[in-house]
Amino acid sequence: MCGIFGYVGKRNDAGSLVIDGLKNLEYRGYDSWGIACKTDSKVSIEKDIGKISSIKSEDFSSNCSLAIGHTRWATHGGVTPQNAHPHANGTETIAVVHNGILENYQQLRRDLESKGHEFKSETDTEIIPHMIEEYMKETGDFTSAIKKSCEAFEGRFAFLALHTESNTLVAARRGSPLIIGVGEDGYFIASDIPAFMNHSRLVQYLDDGEMVVTDGESILFSSLKTDEEIQKREIEITWSVEEAQKGEYEHFMLKEIMDQKDSIARAVNQNEEQIETLADAIRNAKGTFLVGCGTAAKACMASEYFFSVISQKHVNFAPASEFKLYHHFLRPESLLIVVSQSGETADVLEAMQIAKSKGSKVLAIVNVEGSTIDREADYSLLINAGPERAVASTKALTGHMAVLMLIAYALDGKLKEGRKVLLETASEINDMLNPRYVDFVESVAERIQDQKDLFIIGKSWNYPMALESAIKIQEVSYVHAEGFAGGELKHGPIALIEEGTPCIALMGDDEVKNDIISNAIELKARGGFIIGIAPENNESFDVWIKVPEAGTAQALVNIIPVQALAYFLAVKRGKDPDMPRNLAKSVTVK
Numbered sequence: 001m002c003g004i005f006g007y008v009g010k011r012n013d014a015g016s017l018v019i020d021g022l023k024n025l026e027y028r029g030y031d032s033w034g035i036a037c038k039t040d041s042k043v044s045i046e047k048d049i050g051k052i053s054s055i056k057s058e059d060f061s062s063n064c065s066l067a068i069g070h071t072r073w074a075t076h077g078g079v080t081p082q083n084a085h086p087h088a089n090g091t092e093t094i095a096v097v098h099n100g101i102l103e104n105y106q107q108l109r110r111d112l113e114s115k116g117h118e119f120k121s122e123t124d125t126e127i128i129p130h131m132i133e134e135y136m137k138e139t140g141d142f143t144s145a146i147k148k149s150c151e152a153f154e155g156r157f158a159f160l161a162l163h164t165e166s167n168t169l170v171a172a173r174r175g176s177p178l179i180i181g182v183g184e185d186g187y188f189i190a191s192d193i194p195a196f197m198n199h200s201r202l203v204q205y206l207d208d209g210e211m212v213v214t215d216g217e218s219i220l221f222s223s224l225k226t227d228e229e230i231q232k233r234e235i236e237i238t239w240s241v242e243e244a245q246k247g248e249y250e251h252f253m254l255k256e257i258m259d260q261k262d263s264i265a266r267a268v269n270q271n272e273e274q275i276e277t278l279a280d281a282i283r284n285a286k287g288t289f290l291v292g293c294g295t296a297a298k299a300c301m302a303s304e305y306f307f308s309v310i311s312q313k314h315v316n317f318a319p320a321s322e323f324k325l326y327h328h329f330l331r332p333e334s335l336l337i338v339v340s341q342s343g344e345t346a347d348v349l350e351a352m353q354i355a356k357s358k359g360s361k362v363l364a365i366v367n368v369e370g371s372t373i374d375r376e377a378d379y380s381l382l383i384n385a386g387p388e389r390a391v392a393s394t395k396a397l398t399g400h401m402a403v404l405m406l407i408a409y410a411l412d413g414k415l416k417e418g419r420k421v422l423l424e425t426a427s428e429i430n431d432m433l434n435p436r437y438v439d440f441v442e443s444v445a446e447r448i449q450d451q452k453d454l455f456i457i458g459k460s461w462n463y464p465m466a467l468e469s470a471i472k473i474q475e476v477s478y479v480h481a482e483g484f485a486g487g488e489l490k491h492g493p494i495a496l497i498e499e500g501t502p503c504i505a506l507m508g509d510d511e512v513k514n515d516i517i518s519n520a521i522e523l524k525a526r527g528g529f530i531i532g533i534a535p536e537n538n539e540s541f542d543v544w545i546k547v548p549e550a551g552t553a554q555a556l557v558n559i560i561p562v563q564a565l566a567y568f569l570a571v572k573r574g575k576d577p578d579m580p581r582n583l584a585k586s587v588t589v590k
């Protein structure tokens, strides 16, 4: 979702620095870009639709030490150069880039229009510089006018603002993330760390309801409401620059699939005492709920089976966006487990607020350290997958499932056994992901690349993996894919099977194996082309993608060849798997 990046400091190439930083935020998903540079007492704004990757940063290297930039993912108003950020007031003295949605913007716009303000775009963002201008008439001061404007805004926002008369970069936040990079030559403010990772490895987090003002030498954090100054810790980033780059791979998605050779083992390597404490929290809770969005939601759903099979414990899954009406079940003794790669997903944050308002405790399982969810939860566990930049989530899924499974084992008093199962699985995955294996999966993608539809079936924990398989294939290859519980086939979906329709059957060597084989046979009888992903071959399979037998961890191994299949389908169909259309990596709006 929208990427924000700004710099102020001693360097005089702020324009090219911001363009380069925005290129590192491309993974978030966007459809237009723009930049505002302050030179002398002028602001020059350049913006356009399309990709920023082809823009030469050298073209923005003119003498400038204060600049803000943006990659926009359209919400209010179509994808047009006028709607791209930055937006300015009428006299172009104030420029703003913004992430989030100002819910009352129509009313505010009408009020401003009645005072003579004219607007050039259809966005909610454009009201921000006009509001600031209006309040500056009252306060005479840029930062106080920003605070007053924020009081009038309803909804979630994070924005950066600059003014021709001042050498300061100002940021305000309520809802959407902003992180400050502390550099030797100035300060960086971005919606995510990769924007400035090449320049700074020390960060400070802006929390909700806060504002930060910096002139590049000093920095002042304060509350948006009370003016009270706030002290911030500097935190060192633990990821290396290399980890956040593609390295030898053509795309981040493939790199991140291959990262699972060791990211699962890192996820399992948790502090045992902490896992036992969290298992206790679930044991003692009167009702445990699991929420997440997209791929993280599928990790939650798989965990319902982990907790049922491994620890005979009932936990309740809901997509975070569906959690609102569950608040009737929540009590102070309830526990909410939230699962998120980015730690910034708006629907997950809302679920946390609902739980907190009922006095319930929140346990977070996240990848990004220091993210809002990580900081706001009562307990938080990191999956340590390293930076995940492809929009399609891969290694975060297996990391989340590994941690949740570990907790399920701890709940049954068998943490050591759980570690052993998972570490053996991690080692099998390491062996599985060899070049020959990956080539074989690519050859399967080649056989089905021209098909219009694809169906995936699974049972027990392979059922959420069938749903996840469909998400992976849809989001990067744009092939129509649907996942089903094998047993549900004959209640509808089987009507869609025609001669040659590719159908993936996910299975393990477990008590539901024969059921899913029967489902595969039913599909084959209707002409389905069966791709079996299983530890053992079966005569119903037209193609067999072998996976190691992994017992309770079968879901973790079965999903990996599907991730690779989705990747190769995308590439073979000429799509960019790292930047799928209409999708964003971090969904910070509702």
Ligand code: G6P
Pocket: 293, 294, 295, 296, 297, 339, 340, 341, 342, 343, 344, 345, 348, 391, 392, 393, 583, 584, 585, 586, 587
């Ligand atoms: C977006 C991403 C998905 C991700 C979901 C939840 O839709 O494209 O890959 O699974 O958000 O994100 P989170 O960061 O909370 O795991």
